[in-house]
Amino acid sequence: MTDIALQTRGLGVKYGNFHALSEVDLQIRRNSVHSIIGPNGAGKTTLFHALTGRVRPSSGRIELDGRDITDTSDDDRVRLGIARSFQVTSLFPNLTLRENLRLAAQGRTPWQALAPWRRAEANAEALDIADGVIDRLALGKVTGRLAGELSHGQQRRLEVGMAMAARPRVILLDEPTSGMGIDDIEVMKDLIRDLGHDHTVLFIEHNMSIVMNISDVVTVMRLGRKLVEGPPAQVRDDPEVQRAYLGNMITGDIA
């Protein structure tokens, strides 16, 4: 097996005539924490859409563990071990928190769920996984609450939990800390670092203190292209990156 979990070659995505992503070559090392940064509209979310199969690339290819998945559907990719969270919270608002996670755990084996006589509780494994994620996210007090009635911070944590419940090998997190308070951000930072021990983590983040502290590799994107890539310290001091951000975005220090 190669050391590369996920790889793209010449990846491009077009929305109509607009090139949202062009010629992106990425190599994500196994069990590394790899962050993607870049100004608004750089194509970061679009890259995630392409990696998870939500949008079709207009060019290039995507490989998971050396296997071409460019034409694999989004739900098939979950079974191959890719799961994601969304930048804009996307839950099942009228279902309970635990039911949200149970569904996410069941999504790995969806064919079981096609049997209209099978009870949801019969899948003890999915319930165990849901409960495990609940513990890890410290959401035990609100398991029976409807997802739409949770606080913003809790919804953001559940959003990440939905990806974890799929037990992926590669986990993609799109701005997991967006809109969070300072305390929640610290918890999320520890969680992402922790996930890096047994997952390949790819995450998009605007909070530079997190990016610089927990990433093994940082990729900077701009205008749909890869601008710079390297270890945090090197990226932070890169003059091109400073220019792309007009010097006002990279503020976090390495602790």
Place this chain on the structure above:
Amino acid sequence: MNPLDKPFAQLALVLVTVLALPLFLKSGILATEILIFAMVVAACNLLLGYTGLLSFGQGIFFGIGTYVAGIFLTRWSVPVPLVLAGAAILGAATATLVGWLSIRRQGVYFVMLTLAFSQLFYFMAYTFSGVTGGDNGLLGVPRPAIGGNALDGPWSYYTYVAVCFVVIFALLVMVTQSTFGRTLLAIRENEGRAAAIGFPTKLFKIEAFAISGAVTALGGALHAMLIGVAPLSNIEYHTSELILIMTIIGGSSSLFGSVLGAGFYLLLADALSTIWPRWLLLLGLVLVAVALFLQGGLWGLVVRGYDLIFRRDRAPNTSAEEH
């Protein structure tokens, strides 16, 4: 969750309905018709309420069941249980095809496609009059017989339909409670997320269509035996519309709401039509009132009434663990 939404409460309500109708209604035909439509409307609810699919194609499946009964009972005297099974299978197959093609589009275009199929099947039935009897339909559809006696009395056939209805309703409750049914709810809530966590959402929608089509066709077959005819009107667009209207009046958040919707519509239509020949106009007003003031349908009203009487002490948001 309201206690009335629990599966056993729903089944109890259905049993009470089946036992109460003969006590309150003079006409066994009307009572039987209510049960048949209740079944068909519950099947429509599986699509509308549980999957979020507004299908104008339910009349297709109802009509197909009607013709299966008409053809196999008048020409070949096939045993009724086989006819019912055949109707369900053909209904499921047709619904799979219609569903598979329609869910390729979303929203308005999905609705348009089901509507188009509805027209298509109507004209097919009209055109192939050698098979369907065209405008005249198929006459002389016999009732089932038990122990050599045909169930010709209105209440004896009612009993037959009541048994079918309770079994089918129980099966539909099972479907909605299953992991399949709960996945449908997830798809209705947020299809994009359902796909992102790994569910092939199209397949789930098609299966919902198939189940809905099977039950609807079964209802159509029972209906042909009730009125003794397999009429062209059962496959008309108007039947689709009727089923949808009943579903919406009843409320799409619970299966028993569908029983209420079918019962309310048919009883009201029966009462109004004896008062005034232009009764459809009054019915129109009732529908406007429901759409304006009763968004949860009749079931929403029942649940609100229940909460008012029995759950005053409970604040709306304290509903504890549900699993």
